[in-house]
Amino acid sequence: MKRIVILAILIVVAAGGYFAYNRIHEKEKGGENALNYYGSVEIRRVNLSFRVGGRIAEILAEEGEPLMKGQVFARLDRAPLDVEVAAAQASRDQAAATLERAENGSRKQEIEEARALVEEYRATLALAEAELERNQGLIGKNAVSRSLYDASLSQRDVAKARLARAEATVDLLVEGTRREDVEAARAALAHAEAALEKAKIAAADSELVAPNDGVLLTRVAEPGSMTTAGQTVATLSVRDVVWVYIFVEEPDLGKVAPGTPVEIRTDSSDHVYRGHVGYVSPEAEFTPKTVETPNLRTNLVYRARVVVENFDQELRQGAPVDVKIPIASISDRVEENKDSAE
Secondary structure (H helix, E strand, O other): OOHHHHHHHHHHHHHHHHHHHHHHHHHOOOOEEEEEEEEEEEEEEEEEEEEOOOOEEOOOOOOOOOEEEEEEEEEEEOOHHHHHHHHHHHHHHHHHHHHHHHHOOHHHHHHHHHHHHHHHHHHHHHHHHHHHHHHHHHHOOOOHHHHHHHHHHHHHHHHHHHHHHHHHHHHHHHOOOHHHHHHHHHHHHHHHHHOOOOHHHHHHHOEEOOOOOOEEEOOOOOOOOEEOOOOOOEEEEEEEEEEEEEEHHHHHHOOOOOOOOEEEEEEOOOOOEEEEEEEEEEEEEOOOOOOOHHHHHHOOOEEEEEOOOOOOOHHHHHHHEEEEEEEEHHHHHHHHHHHHHH
């Protein structure tokens, strides 16, 4: 009997605690005036790095200093990059000269020189043919040796070949460069120009600039150290957007829709910040693994992101805040949803 009495007392105490918890929880939420949630400030951070590697020459800002968009705060040693630009420029100029020569063809003086060489070889051939003809008449009379006759024959053949080659050279010079050679020279110039542009971009990337207004949080590297492309050099806190993350309980999920206006307060001041719900996660967190009784469903929470509209420097990364959603705003959102559904 005593055990039954004790068990009954425990049940009454547990029920009383349960209802007391609910009343306190409702009071914390503002009763019928508002829904209250607790969250933390989230400020976007950017890891900054050079797109090229090299030795860091200087860093122009200390941790905690504000940076403006486009402001240079770190530089690499440009000497190796400038040498690469100069080499690329020389290759580009050489390719341009090759293309110009291919497009313009041979000069008049070169053609005239080739024609003069043709005349020279023609005269040489005439002399060799006359010598061969004279030896042909003498060899029948045994007036010249066979070797001398063979030498004159060979000289005639060499002179004839040289004349044919000189005449072909003149034809090529007059005809000009082949179309395929011109296209190849043009492609080589385009490749050289692309290499030059790449070298110039690499040289420009020796300066690291702030992509947005913000505050320099950390300096990962220091002047004199070597860095590779993509290696983090500093971390920037971006101040153009400030968020507050809260966790909405499942029973209140229908009351916290995107666009709902909210009020935000911090422990450090009485200033009230304005904002609105920007995003509610479609995925629940802390979900029970097996059963979902009505009591357990209250443990479901959904992460929501609140966008702060009138933020200032007092809202710092990770700071705890109170987020209040007025009932009037909730009612307005419910009415808007009804009107849109109708």
